Amino acid sequence: MSAAPLLAIESLRVSLAGSCILDELSLSIAPGEILGLVGASGSGKSMTALAVMGLLPRHAQVAGSVRLQGESLGTMSERELEAVRGARIGIVFQEPKSALNPLMRIGDQVAEAVRLHRNLSKRAASRLAREALDGVGLRAPAGALDRYPHELSGGQRQRVAIAMATALSPALLIADEPTTALDATAQAEVLELLGALARGHGMGLVLISHDLAVVSAMTDRVAVMQRGRIVEEFPTRELGARAHHPYTRALLAAATLEAKHARHSAPTEVVLEVRSVVREYPRRRLSLLHRAAPLRAVDGVSLEVHAGETVGLVGESGSGKSTLLRAILALERPKSGEIRLLGRDFSTARTREQRRLRRSIQVVLQDPYGSFDPRWRVEQLIAEPLYALEKRPAAAQRRDDVAMALEQVGLSARDALRHPREFSGGERQRIAIARALILRPAVIAFDEAVSALDALVRAQILELLAALAQRLKLAYLFVSHDLRVVRSIADRVYVMRQGRIVEHGPTAQLFGAPQHEYTRALLAAMPRVQV
């Protein structure tokens, strides 16, 4: 406590175009300390990171002070700041896809980060790059210096980004939502890596996240941010005891997500039946005469959804769950196997019959920002599925249907005339849900529908979905890689890996007594709030 702080932010005030983003923010980090900065999106956590790095937009108005090891960063020239960035403060961002230059080999990218600050020969920089990559667990051949980013998985790319940020052993490392775009197992590994690096190098680490569970795993202290100011701050191990502010408690609840109470109701009829579905993708030819064996994305999967129940489908990226979902929605034809909707053949039905069946199954997709035509208004978007009806309603009826759907999802009928870009991510997902509800389908399929939302919004949407399922007697097929989400909403769960279902059963049973080792591994990687 007597040591000078590594980073000292005092009364930082940042305004952009008149609105206050950071409001008298004060924060300090001791050398070697790991601080978790938690808050919903829009709370200003990323802005804080940018303010420390001096990377705020040009027209931002800044007041207050930021000191790194006693030196004021606010008064430094751009040149001096460039010397600080990368060498004394490293930063890792959220999106591993866009963090790396797709045209540069990973060895060159790490070496470039090094050579910006040290006068080293190419060979020496390469050696340092090799060491840095080894240090993040990317050993050859997976982490060979001559690999390109597209040859690596998301988790591996994030490791390269971490290698670039830590190659020069900076005093402070800032990680801005580094694992939000990753699967559970990759997330657990990257967090462990960050913790190990911080402790090993004696680096200060600021871990920014919207998820308290992620933060509570390996931080020393937690600071909770809301609307540009810190509302609460305490050592992580006292999280359970000292979380008093209602906002903190909401974050805590959203990070834990209460498990669904097991319902004991009479078994209902099967609305969706998937039997031994196989879906293959052809692979590149090995030579003119030699064709490579096709990739079996879905390898004999069978599952069932009963009326009114929520079935969870858990799998990581590459498990084939999205491919399976597209086959279930009859957007792609499976190589073999059957998909029956309400007892009738769906995937192999003829166009007219298929269109008629489509009104019984609808979908909510992952990306709230890409799932709408940017030129259409909300009313048109929600009304689009009405196309599947034989007798399409007249304009007045259509407007009423849209208004009802909007109200069911917690928006107002007046929102029908607005554009999707005027809404936040969570509101857009509500619009997507309204679009899925308008035909009153028997089943709604969700493809990672809450994965792109921050913890608080996610909890709200899950609550909405549970209420809708009960009120409208809907069946859900909920695909997700996040076990907490699945546990909170599903009655039964299927676990998918490399195109096959490895285990399935009622939620409580699967979580309480997992049989398959993969299920156990997933459960172990599930982020938990350590109280």
Next chain:
Amino acid sequence: MIRRSAALMIGASITVGFIALAALGLVWTPYDPSALAIADKLAPPSAHHWFGTDQLGRDVLSMIMGGASNTVGVALVSVLIGSGLGVPLGLIAAARRGAPDELIMRGNDLVFAFPALLLAILITAVLGPGAVNAIIAIGIFNVPVFARVTRSAALSLWTRDYTLAARAAGKGPLRISLEHVLPNLTSLLLVQATIQFSLGVIAEAGLSYVGLGAQPPTPSWGRMLYEAQSLTALAPTLAIFPGLTVVLLVLGLNLLGDGLRRPGES
């Protein structure tokens, strides 16, 4: 929504100015562009003849105005032909991958394989010189350009989630192409159209230059340039005025294309 930028304003003014000039030239020119007045030949710019006269006494300004409607007409119709055929082909190729896509793209490659101006000359030489045939020749070359641009932009739109949602609603590829894909391509296609228009102007001038565009007495910028070749020592303005006119129109169109592109860059 088009924000005001310098490029857009200047480009739009120039383009609109030329269209107005072309329209005016259809009904009125200071002098009859084909009226000979040998006595006044090779006059420098003056109050009577703002741009001077050529070797047969024809008023240069009138010829430029008359030629404008010819040139603008040829370039415009050839762009309409190119986009009218090319855009649907591109949409079809993107919507139905596989055989139709391959067929259309190989057809494109076939047309691209020929040097454009040479093929235009070939076509007009076979069909006979004149404005209509010039339109056909230039138009043919616009088709693969529009097809290719439309196809690659449409392909990226087909990966978006909203086309998936539309398919889940039971819509077929034709309907999705018309309702979702094409409307989101309009700003891109508009920019491409302005580029092709300016290339069409140059192509028409080139064809007239070799005598395959509009025939006398219809005035033509390209022919003016051709005839001015042998007189550059005597009267350099005879080449400068039509030349600058072509440059100015092409500049205006390119600025317009630039100005249209920036706000809608997606």
